[in-house]
Amino acid sequence: MDDLGVRVAQVLEDVVPGGAWQAPFVGPEAAFRNxxxxxxxxxxxxxxxxxxxxxxxxxxxxxxxxxxxxxxxxxxxxxxxxxxxxxxxxxxxxxxxxxxxxxxxxxxxxxxxxxxxxxxxxxxxxxxxxxxxxxxxxxxxxxxxxxxxxxxxxxxxxxxxxxxxxADTLPMRLGDITFHLRPRSFFQTNTVVAGALYRQARDWVEEVGPTSVLDLYCGVGGFALNAAMAKGVAPRRVEGVEVAPDAVASARRSAAELGVPADFRVGDARALTALGHDLVIVNPPRRGIGSDLCAAIESAAPAHLVYSSCRASSLARDLAALPGYRVTRARLFDMFPQTEHVEVMVLAERVTGR
Incomplete structure (x- = not known):
């Protein structure tokens, strides 16, 4: 890893083993913003x-x-x-x-x-x-x-x-999924790196083979729809929760076009207490998911957790509050070239006996 990657790894060294890191994904240094x-x-x-x-x-x-x-x-x-x-x-x-x-x-x-x-x-x-x-x-x-x-x-x-x-949506085609971006919906501003982030999440879903997936802070459905399109165990139940109604409407439209078993609802991920799924995906704002949601995940004990973070310090704090999980994969995505900000995604598995 370059100097930035080394610094990120140092922030996470207490919660991410050195051997978990995969090669960073780096896109173009210029002409990348959509x-x-x-x-x-x-x-x-x-x-x-x-x-x-x-x-x-x-x-x-x-x-x-x-x-x-x-x-x-x-x-x-x-x-x-x-x-x-x-x-x-x-x-x-x-x-x-x-x-x-x-x-x-x-x-x-x-x-x-x-x-x-x-x-x-x-x-x-x-x-x-x-x-x-x-x-x-x-x-x-x-x-x-x-x-x-x-x-x-x-x-x-x-x-x-x-x-x-x-027309009230802008189609954003990444790989085999077309997302429908409404004016007030969030979407990653780096199209190339966003595509790589979603592909990596799909690969991890295929690797662990969950029968049900819950995507929290799902936005327009980037992770949930990729999970629904992953190969492996079927049928797979996929659900997404997002506080923004416009984003939920966009995710539902994409799911209908794809014909995949993905359901989306409006809700505050931080207030959830019942998480009955094999795999939980979280992609929160910079503040992270916080102690209440960490406690809910610990209590529900899904077999695997995928956490995508745009702030390494909040990721480190939240992983420390999830002692029942061990990080097995980690990857840095240079979503914001020419800055100190990066996206980090980890795959964690439930520790046996916790």
């Missing part, structure tokens, strides 16, 4: 799309080496078209204006989803009337939505989302 989150500032006539400087004024980023080539090309076409709509950029110091952010996501098949984050619905009509212009500029444009974020605080988006196109 989503652009652009702060909009400047004036109606000359808006900037990029970031804010120390004085909270807009700085244009006409080029960014992190974006996938197809996304970068789409932005080159979309930014002038959005400028032509005549929207009033939001001025952070003055707390005036409407358009706060432009969020653009690109799919592996060259389609795009564009989200306008507005302070209020006041400019909604301009965007509706400009849909034809946006589609003419970007032929791959599939979904356009408006998010209303009225508060003056460091929050990217609000609770209200208004979809303006007939």
């Amino acid at each position: 989503k652009a989150k652009l702060v909009v500032a400047g004036s109606r006539e000359e808006p900037t799309f990029g970031i804010l400087d120390a004085d909270r004024r807009g700085v244009a980023l006409p080029e960014c080496g992190l974006y996938e080539p197809s996304l970068a090309a789409a932005l080159d076409r979309l930014v002038p078209a959005v400028t032509d709509l005549g929207l009033v950029p939001f001025d952070v110091p003055g707390r005036q204006g409407e358009l706060k952010h432009l969020i653009v996501t690109g799919s592996p098949d060259g389609e795009t989803m564009v989200r306008f984050v507005l302070r209020s619905p006041g400019q909604l009509g301009r965007i509706r009337r400009g849909l034809e212009r946006l589609h003419a500029a970007e032929p791959g444009l599939r979904v356009v939505s408006v998010n209303i974020q009225p508060e003056h605080k460091a929050v990217l988006e609000g609770e209200e989302e208004i979809v303006l196109t007939e």
Whole structure:
């Protein structure tokens, strides 16, 4: 492992044996990101799309080496078209204006989803009337939505989302599964590494051969659907739990298209106490799963646990709170190149007699 991998292994050395580590998966160092989150500032006539400087004024980023080539090309076409709509950029110091952010996501098949984050619905009509212009500029444009974020605080988006196109999902095809990304659904921003992460989880599922799988913090169903598609023991009962209704709707749609026995429901994984499955998969936020869910897993004693983490320190804490499990496989995925952040996934088995 490189220096970053060594540092991650050191954080986890008390809970992950040295012999459990597999070779890290490393994707491209540049041109890997499938989503652009652009702060909009400047004036109606000359808006900037990029970031804010120390004085909270807009700085244009006409080029960014992190974006996938197809996304970068789409932005080159979309930014002038959005400028032509005549929207009033939001001025952070003055707390005036409407358009706060432009969020653009690109799919592996060259389609795009564009989200306008507005302070209020006041400019909604301009965007509706400009849909034809946006589609003419970007032929791959599939979904356009408006998010209303009225508060003056460091929050990217609000609770209200208004979809303006007939299509309300962006298909994200990874291998043999097509996920359906809704505007407010989470999806990994590194498509290549996300695909490798899901393939590895599927391989581990095939290796241990569970008859039932529970995916907690399931999102749009990345791990659950791959588990359902794995070869091995049948029938396999797969369930997913996610707090975001939009993500659950997306996961259900993908499961129906695939015709696999996967059920998804809206719920808070942290509040679950009954976990009657052979294998539990958890993919929590950076804070980890916490003591209550660790206790529930210990009590239910599934034969295997797959834990995917974007923060090694919370993973170390949670594994320490799961004394009934022994890590047998571990792998680092460089999901965030050029940073200190990585995704780490482990496979753990129930220790006999615990």
